[in-house]
Amino acid sequence: MRNKASTPRVLRALAGEAVEVRATPYGSVGTILESDSTEVVWVCKEDEDIDPDWFSQRHTDVLCVVTGQLRVEFQAEPSTLLTLQRGDVLVLPPRTACRAHRWPRDSKQAVVFLAVTARATAARQEPPDRYVEDESTDRPTGSH
Numbered sequence: 001m002r003n004k005a006s007t008p009r010v011l012r013a014l015a016g017e018a019v020e021v022r023a024t025p026y027g028s029v030g031t032i033l034e035s036d037s038t039e040v041v042w043v044c045k046e047d048e049d050i051d052p053d054w055f056s057q058r059h060t061d062v063l064c065v066v067t068g069q070l071r072v073e074f075q076a077e078p079s080t081l082l083t084l085q086r087g088d089v090l091v092l093p094p095r096t097a098c099r100a101h102r103w104p105r106d107s108k109q110a111v112v113f114l115a116v117t118a119r120a121t122a123a124r125q126e127p128p129d130r131y132v133e134d135e136s137t138d139r140p141t142g143s144h
Contacts, residue, residue: 013042014067014112026051026101032114039117042066045102046110054097061092061117063100068111071103084113 011017011032018030018041027045034040045068054075063070065084072082072090075097083103084090092098102111 013114016044018042025049037119039115039119041115042112043115044110044112045070045100047102050101051099054099056095056097057092057117059094059117059119061096061115063090063092064088064114064116066112066114068107068109069103070100070111070113072098072100074098 011019011030013030013032016028016030018032019034020031022029026048027043030042030044032040032042063072063084065086065088067086069086070084070088072084074080082090100113102109
């Protein structure tokens with residue numbers, strides 16, 4: 001699914017609003033934006049089981065905790081455990097295998113976090129309108 005937003009739109013993530021919501025055995029995922037260049041989702045984890053599999057993205061992934069606490073484990077460094085709190089941001093380099101769950105496990109509060117992934121696009125990005133390509137030098141020219 002690709003979103004083509006023509007007007008600003010408000011989605012209340014903490015109320016479970018999204019363009020599309022899917023439930024998994026390990027939490028709910030709401031798609032906020034999916035385009036060729038960007039994916040933004042909210043993830044809500046309550047009292048589900050911890051996913052036994054590792055998750056990784058081909059591109060950099062940014063997680064921001066909105067409410068609750070999120071425990072993150074890393075496959076490459078099993079002894080490294082991060083506990084993220086509301087407002088914490090985690091930048092995951094490409095192909096960083098991890099898994100995340102609500103913390104503490106016996107908490108009654110769900111954890112909700114945003115995950116933003118910027119995807120590399122195959123098409124070359126056009127320069128800003130104020131620039132004109134100078135094909136002889138392959139550099140943008142123009143005034144600011």
